[in-house]
Amino acid sequence: MTQIDYSQKIPNNVDLSSDKRLQRALEKWQPNYIDWWKSVGPTDFNENEVYLRTAVSVDRDGWAHFGYVKMPEYRWGIFLTPREGEKKIGFGDHMGEDAWEQVPGEYRNWLRRLIVTQGDTEPASVEQQRLLGHTAPSLYDMRNLFQVNVEEGRHLWAMVYLLHSYFGRDGREEADELLERRSGNPDHPRILTTFNEPCEDWLSFFCFTMFTDRDGKYQLLSLAESGFDPLARTCQFMLTEEAHHMFVGQTGVARTIQRTCELLNEHDGKDVREYGAIPLELIQRYVNFWSSSSYDLFGAEVSSNSANFFRAGLKGRAYEEKQGDHRALDQVFDMEMWDDGKLTKEEVPLRNAMNEVLREQYLEDCLKGVEYWNRVCERAGIDFRFTLPHRRFHRQIGMYSQGFFDPAGNPIDEATYEARKADWLPSAEDRAYVQSLMKPERRPGHFASWIAPPAKGINGQPVELEYVKLARN
Amino acid sequence: MSTTAALPDAPARFSLETHPDRYRHWQLSIEGDVATLRMNVDPEGGQRGDDYELKLNSYDIGVDVELADAVQRLRFEHPEVRCVVLTGALDRVFCAGANIVMLRTSTHAFKVNFCKYTNETRLGIEDASASSGLRFLAALNGTASGGGYELALACDRILLVDDRNSAVSFPEVPLLGVLPGTGGLTRITDKRRIRRDRCDAFSTLAEGVKGKRAVEWNLVDALAPLSRWDEEVGRLARELADEAPARGDRGVELPALEVAEEGDTLRYAHVELTVKRDERVAELTITAPEGAPATAEDAFAQGASWWALRAFRELDDALLRLRLFEPEVGLVLVRARGSAESVETTDALLAESDHWFVREVRHLVKRTLKRLEVTSKSFYAVVDEGTSFVGTFLELALACDRTYVLADDAVPVELGLTGVHDGVYPMANGLTRLRTRFLGTPEAADAVLARSGRLTATEVDELGLATVAADEIDWEDELRLAIEERASFSPDGLTGMEANLRFPGPETMETKIFGRLSAWQNWIFQRPNAVGERGALQCYGTPQSPEFDVRRT
Ligand SMILES: [Fe+2]
């Protein structure tokens, strides 16, 4: 058995070197993790040096340590945002009590489920994105992809740390299974549907990091409120990394839009496909698909689980301290119910509507990204404006999945929906066209035909830096 | 006279009959000797209307009526079928068990009747396996929780999908503060013989057990991955079908029962039920026709109109209606009438014939008698003028709590023995009604069995088969007093007492299931920790957390 030098190999602030129990668990798990990375991660780039950010401590300059590393040698660390002073539970029935340092027995199963569900998404996205390195539109983008990948790997570590440290044998088994499920595998798929959707082209990748990682942000924000303090602190630290993922998504789509706008201006509004770019309408369809698929991740509108998690103090709202009544016991939520083909307003106990509350917060945040894209169009003098589809559009989960809605959320009949579907969601031709553009651009400082360069490089480096060293391949 | 309006919340009536053409919640398909019953519960199809939604293949009584119908029809209409695959049509979920909102918003009496009925359906599955050799495979294509797993436990074999996610579970105790109500706890210990400490762990783990551990603990028999799912289900179904005997190749169709409602009377072809609301008494009469087929072939040719099948299907329906729709009826007076010869001829077939159809009818009679014995009403068999309690009808009298016999030479009644008393209709406790009756004096049962043919009222009394034998002068008063006295007792006291007294002797899985249902489950369903304002069942799915009275009772 290989001896691990913990402080070196696994940067941490959880005192790993003196925690025998955690060491023993990780000793078994770590080799399986590396095997997993080597078999379903970005496999073909394991030998390349990549300019990556590594978190080596929670200090201000420690969490963003840049340098060239080979991905399998990335130092996946375990960090909890340090806590100052006494932490109290901030919502639910236990509000005002001391936060839990250990898992409370009565909530053990719920907590484990929350952690496993969150943890499952992290490796899933790495699997979904594993082949994208081959078609990267630039070395800069390729590096961003790998940065996202290694950090999702670290997020998996973070969840596994919690499972190993606080959930005994069951936790170890769950940690093993996080490496056994596979995105899109018919036999043992990842838990949530969106994380089994293939992510085959870069426009999908950008939409994924824009919308699906943003779901991750909101799940983390709500878990960062948890009365189980190790979970709260773990999630707080993960959020610092998640911000970069959304930056990749938001600016990736923006640069795609910018490129199209430039070509529209250069060629008087001719079909940009002639110049190897992506029409704005097509981008909108991708946006529609990935955003609606991410809406599903928040779960059913009315949910007893969400009520349970809230009242138990396990999962709050995002930015709970800014919310009104933190017990949320006697309040109601005005829900638009879809019932028998009609929309009706109904009052739902607020606790049971927490999924919807979080989805609302998420939608607002998405809207900011969409406005950012519209400013790109505006600056270029192009009339097109992007929109965020309504929460009812194209849902697979929750009550709206029972009906048919247009992107503005108006109920329509199935025939109309089918007839208009190709205007709203990517068609097979759309996908084939985007796929046809996926030709790698590997010269430093060069960019594929369909995307504009970024405004600046990573960590103050020039855009032309060789972010991924492919020469020694 | 109609006093219906005076009845406090008389339960809404619904049909206990259905047909595969009208199923809303199940898809029945048959290929060769393997049938597949696919659960696909219509969320909007709740039996009571739209005040609850049957999400995630959760069920209510309407769903179970269809399941019971399917099992019954497979036995009668499809003797070629040897294996039934029970599976689900939803993704990742097999069945989430009984619907919680439905339970929470039901009266206690309905909850009990619901549990009783669903238990009978599951025992019916086991009876089809044990008596007809119809094998059941639970192909759990997703998580089976609560009643969903209990349904699987009623099957001969359980296959669970191995997707690293789907589990079997009993979330009742940890989430709802109640018990798995359809025999789950009894079947994990007594049928699957799982270690009791593991049963304890399993029954408190809301999310259940999946994968290899589920097999290791014997909660399921085997696992199969999704990519080989259909193949594995097919292979196991084949294996089960091959171990089961073939019964026949041409079935007997079961048409809808014909029943006329006239005021407070239900009139079937061979059964009549009259409710006297002001007395809280029902009169239930079964009648044998003149003339009956003497050979199995003739009986088979008559099919569903063979009187024995028809009469007991009708009796079964009448009993269910009594239970579900006549909560205030406390006492049922049972009378048998008609041709004693017809019963004797029929009993000879029911006792002796190896014909699959005759055997199915025999088992149906057996199940109907059992249904009576777990009905929370008092039953008196009334052997008075014009009645005829011979053979199978005498068994019906023995199933009652008491037998009143008019013993007067001036008004002769028909009584008699046939070949059905020595094991044709075993009770839930595994014994015959005679052996159960004479548990302490087996020689008394032997004495009855030594006799044959018709008996006089006096002989019946001497043999110990009458509770009260009275002559014409005393008769009316005897009976009237017995009825009035019964009506004066606490209904709960009677229910508990009868349930205690009806099954003396050995315990079986079946008696344990009903015993524990009536004792523990019903007790818990009444307790504040479950149904009080802050009880677990009451709080489930609401913003409130349960609060328990922590004192153990
Ligand atoms: Fe993440």
Ligand SMILES: [Fe+2]
């Ligand atoms: Fe992320």
